[in-house]
Amino acid sequence: xxNALLLxxxxxxxxxxxxxxxxxxxxxxxxxxxxxxxxSTSATPDxxxxxxxxxxxxxxxxxxxxxxxxxxxxxxxxxxxxEYYDNRHPDGVIFSESIEEDVERRxxxxxxxxxxxxxxxxxxxxxxxxxxxxxxxxxxxxxxxxREDALRMLRAFYLVSKLDFKIEENTLKxxxxxRELIKNVSAExxxxxxxxxxxxxxxxxxLELMVDTGIYLYLPGxxxxxxxVADQQIMLSGxxxxxxxFYKNSKVDKFWKLSNKExxxxxxxxxxxxxxxxxxxxxxxxxxLDDVITAARLNKYLKVFNxxxxxxxxxxxxxxxxxxxxxxxxxxxxxxxxxxxxxSWLSELKNDIISKILNHKLANKEEDIKKYILKRKDEYxxx
Numbered sequence: 001x002x003n004a005l006l007l008x009x010x011x012x013x014x015x016x017x018x019x020x021x022x023x024x025x026x027x028x029x030x031x032x033x034x035x036x037x038x039x040s041t042s043a044t045p046d047x048x049x050x051x052x053x054x055x056x057x058x059x060x061x062x063x064x065x066x067x068x069x070x071x072x073x074x075x076x077x078x079x080x081x082x083e084y085y086d087n088r089h090p091d092g093v094i095f096s097e098s099i100e101e102d103v104e105r106r107x108x109x110x111x112x113x114x115x116x117x118x119x120x121x122x123x124x125x126x127x128x129x130x131x132x133x134x135x136x137x138x139x140x141x142x143x144x145x146x147r148e149d150a151l152r153m154l155r156a157f158y159l160v161s162k163l164d165f166k167i168e169e170n171t172l173k174x175x176x177x178x179r180e181l182i183k184n185v186s187a188e189x190x191x192x193x194x195x196x197x198x199x200x201x202x203x204x205x206x207l208e209l210m211v212d213t214g215i216y217l218y219l220p221g222x223x224x225x226x227x228x229v230a231d232q233q234i235m236l237s238g239x240x241x242x243x244x245x246f247y248k249n250s251k252v253d254k255f256w257k258l259s260n261k262e263x264x265x266x267x268x269x270x271x272x273x274x275x276x277x278x279x280x281x282x283x284x285x286x287x288x289l290d291d292v293i294t295a296a297r298l299n300k301y302l303k304v305f306n307x308x309x310x311x312x313x314x315x316x317x318x319x320x321x322x323x324x325x326x327x328x329x330x331x332x333x334x335x336x337x338x339x340x341x342x343x344s345w346l347s348e349l350k351n352d353i354i355s356k357i358l359n360h361k362l363a364n365k366e367e368d369i370k371k372y373i374l375k376r377k378d379e380y381x382x383x
Contacts (some may be wrong), residue, residue: 001020001024001028001034003068003069003070004024004037004039004071004073005020005067005117006013006069007069008039008117011041011043012117012177014043015050016041016043017038017041017097017099018040018042018043018116019039019040019041019114019116020037020038020093020114021038021039021106021112021114021115021232022106023036023038023111024036024037024038024115025111025113025114025115025121025381026110026111026131028115029121029131029133037073038074039073039074040076040077040078040099040114041076041077041078042077042078042096042097043075043077044095045077048066048075048077049064049165049348051320052066053066054066054068054075059331060093061075062077062093063075063076063077064076064093073129076379078097078098078100078102079095079096079101080096080104080105081105084160091211093293099114099122100124103125104139104140106125106139107139108130108136108137108138108155108171109126109127109139110127110131110136110137110159110165112124112125112127112139113125113127123203125139134164134165134166135165135166135168136156136160136165136167136168137164138166138170138171138174142170142173142175143174143177144353145174146174146175146178146181150178150184151185153175153179154194154197154215157206157207157209157210158193158196158197158206160202160205160209161198161200161205162199162202163202164202167178172213173205175213175215179215179217179218182215182218182219186256187256187257190219191256191257194222195238198237198241199237199238204229204235207226210226211227220255221245221246221251221252221255222242222245222249223249224245224249225241225244225246225249228244228248228291229245239265239294240294240297240298243265243266243270243298244301245268246266246269247273247298247302250270251267252267265290268287268288268291269294269295271287272287272291272292273295273298273299275304276340276371279312279315281315281358284315284316284319285319285323285354285358287316289316289322292312293313296309296312297309299312320357320364321354321357321358324354327350327353327354327357327364328366328367329353329366334346334350337370337373337377338377349373349376352376356372
């Protein structure tokens with residue numbers, strides 16, 4: 001926070017008002033470290049870019065990324081938002097010179113405090129009192145705040161997870177009333193917020209509230225998983241949480257904008273768990289170690305396989321061969337032994353060899369494999 005305070009002083013030298021604002025002020029008062037510090041100022045974006053090394057990242061809404069003492073800070077001009085047209089973006093903004101209008105557009109009282117360069121807290125919304133009461137309360141009318149940006153509803157659950165605070169009654173009722181608006185938020189923003197929710201030790205409380213308010217029903221492909229995790233009181237984070245949700249949904253819903261690698265990973269975990277107890281070397285060979293490890297962690301709760309997490313991973317690690325790349329004979333060598341042009345017979349023979357190796361009926365050694373191929377050579381020559 002030191003560099004942020006020094007940056008405030010630089011603004012003040014230039015005759016502008018500037019404050020640290022938002023979650024970093026909340027964390028400061030709670031004695032927690034904050035790595036994402038936002039600054040609000042009376043300087044316009046053009047003035048900020050004139051005086052500081054910076055790049056525009058949202059000039060239309062007054063935001064500039066400032067580089068200062070090897071750190072980056074999002075600096076936004078005091079502003080008043082006009083009407084919101086998509087539960088995310090205002091039709092326009094009016095730059096202001098005071099925090100009185102600026103604070104009205106913010107989400108929760110505990111995020112609506114300002115800190116100046118002398119460590120003075122400016123609190124116009126009762127944030128300090130709500131921080132002491134450990135409650136999450138919307139600034140002004142919660143219906144207005146959630147219609148402005150529907151993601152704020154999920155942010156309330158994130159604060160429950162991170163801080164172990166309660167959501168104030170009217171704010172909670174408004175989430176129930178406006179929950180369907182979450183459908184207007186992009187998959188990317190929802191996904192990022194969910195990652196934050198499941199990161200902290202009170203994530204189960206947050207997930208239970210998501211079930212109680214019914215907002216979980218509007219998260220495509222995740223609702224069954226969220227309810228299962230909440231009901232069973234299962235602490236999962238990161239990819240394990242999403243793997244569980246997608247497994248309970250039987251597939252990765254197309255709503256989520258995941259990379260091909262991520263989708264492939266989740267689909268492999270679903271596929272493995274869908275075998276319902278039929279574990280053998282031929283089955284495990286079809287998967288990567290990372291897929292097996294994730295499936296093993298989920299199996300601890302799902303119990304689709306009658307083995308422990310450690311036993312399932314050990315089964316995979318003890319496979320005599322884990323991929324075709326480990327086969328101790330090349331395609332060219334097989335072709336030269338059989339004496340045929342490459343064709344479907346080659347993959348068929350290789351699959352047979354690998355199956356024999358997996359079932360300990362053949363050693364993965366070139367000489368042993370050559371002898372086995374010679375035994376079957378006549379069979380392929382007759383085709």
